[in-house]
Amino acid sequence: MEETLYSVVVNSEKQYSIWNTDKSLPIGWEEEGTKGTKEDCLEHIKTIWSDIRPKSLMDYIERQIPKKKVVITQDQKDKHLEAIDTYKKRYSAGLDTWSGMDYLKKGIQIFFNDYTSLPSKDVFEIGIGTGRSSETVLELGHSLTGIDVIENDNWSILKEKYGEKFHAFVGDFTEYTRSKKYDIVLDNGCLHHFEPEYYEITFHQIHHLLKSKGWFYLAVFKEDDTSVEEGRVEYIDGGKRRCKYFTKKEIAALFDHYGFTLKDTQEVSRSYDSLMTMLCIAQKQS
Ligand SMILES: C[S@@+](CC[C@H](N)C(=O)[O-])C[C@H]1O[C@@H](n2cnc3c(N)ncnc32)[C@H](O)[C@@H]1O
CATH class of the missing domain: 3.40.50.150 (Vaccinia Virus protein VP39)
Known part of the structure; x- marks a missing residue:
């Protein structure tokens, strides 16, 4: 039997998952570019998604960091x-x-x-x-x-x-x-x-x-x-x-x-x- 082909998919919160390439993508998700077996795709996700906090939270944290005002003479x-x-x-x-x-x-x-x-x-x-x-x-x-x-x-x-x-x-x-x-x-x-x-x-x-x-x-x-x-x-x-x-x-x-x-x-x-x-x-x- 032929092995199922998966692709790595990503949503607007920069959360990753895998999706069977035979099925159409659900709304809000797009292909990240990597395709392969389930194991290949999961392994790839492990290497690119080390910080699992959603993008909206990361953006919020970034906005809280005060922009440093460095005084240079x-x-x-x-x-x-x-x-x-x-x-x-x-x-x-x-x-x-x-x-x-x-x-x-x-x-x-x-x-x-x-x-x-x-x-x-x-x-x-x-x-x-x-x-x-x-x-x-x-x-x-x-x-x-x-x-x-x-x-x-x-x-x-x-x-x-x-x-x-x-x-x-x-x-x-x-x-x-x-x-x-x-x-x-x-x-x-x-x-x-x-x-x-x-x-x-x-x-x-x-x-x-x-x-x-x-x-x-x-x-x-x-x-x-x-x-x-x-x-x-x-x-x-x-x-x-x-x-x-x-x-x-x-x-x-x-x-x-x-x-x-x-x-x-x-x-x-x-x-x-x-x-x-x-x-x-x-x-x-x-
Ligand atoms: C050691 S060279 C390396 C150049 C190049 N990356 C290479 O590998 O050949 C350092 C470079 O940094 C640039 N540079 C120095 N101060 C800079 C600054 N404040 N902003 C932008 N570039 C700067 C220099 O003009 C120089 O081209």
Whole structure:
């Protein structure tokens, strides 16, 4: 006897179930995209539906979280803008040395290999740059929206190739205001250059952009001195851009403070020197 084929179905409260594909769908339910045996479909639901609270309740909770009003002084803002300017100058002069470094791309590949499964995800990237990490994500079939402080010629190529799956904005992420929610937020080497006064607004933005239990992938400079609890800080680009080296303890505390659970860290060699990058994989707590 032929095995019954089921599809995974979802309603407007983002509740999942399975439905015999021979029968027409009940009102209020639509296909999520996965079909298979009963066991396959139930297994898939387990992986995508970890928070069973209905969407209306989640929306209510989200509305109750006060929008943080972070006070940034003019001095701090000037420093932040000066750092942004260093990126613009480097891209314009072809001195964006990080764009040629393979380890940044490798981290993204590790994350998507280990932490995501189909169906395709909605991904947001902070700091698209030349679109190299973005393309790695798009090649895997996911959709990607991102932002950078300066537009790059490669964006139009990605737009042509991936159409509606790729959206890019020019601007400062700390001022990003759109409200669409994402499954994953990527920061492939941005936050470790931010002044610490900007951490709160940055984490708050990321928290707000992510769906419940969404993933946050962060790549940061790793402190190589294992005897210290706090990593060092250096300034580059004529003292205008901060480089913060993090210990695992510092990263875990940061995530915890801003409502994320650190699930994993991995080290990737920067290959051009003896230092390491720490890939941090965290999940939004609610
Ligand atoms: C290390 S690069 C990574 C670029 C790209 N993701 C890659 O893997 O090649 C960091 C990027 O973050 C961007 N960036 C820095 N500060 C930013 C900000 N406040 N808002 C948006 N993008 C920013 C920089 O312009 C730069 O392109």
